[in-house]
Amino acid sequence: MASTEKYIVLPFRKTARGGLVAGEMRQASNPASAEKIAIAMASRFPGVAAYAVRIDEESGDMLEPRLLIKFGEIADLAA
DSSP states (O other): OEEEEEEEEEEEOTTSSSOOOOOOOOOEESHHHHHHHHHHHHSSEEEEEEEEEETTTTTTTTTEEEEEEEEEEOOOOOO
């Protein structure tokens, strides 16, 4: 199984019931870029997180997300 590492940034919004929901994912080219994007977005959302994720190239499934940096409240990606 071949895999590759990608870097993503997810903003989180509050729902009407007080929960958190992920917003539109942004890709980054490397960990430093993901952190810069997260920092820039942090003031506009209740929570922002940057992750490094392993992607199974055959199935497209996301494996082993690793948190790089977070601001505010974020939801658990495994849930």
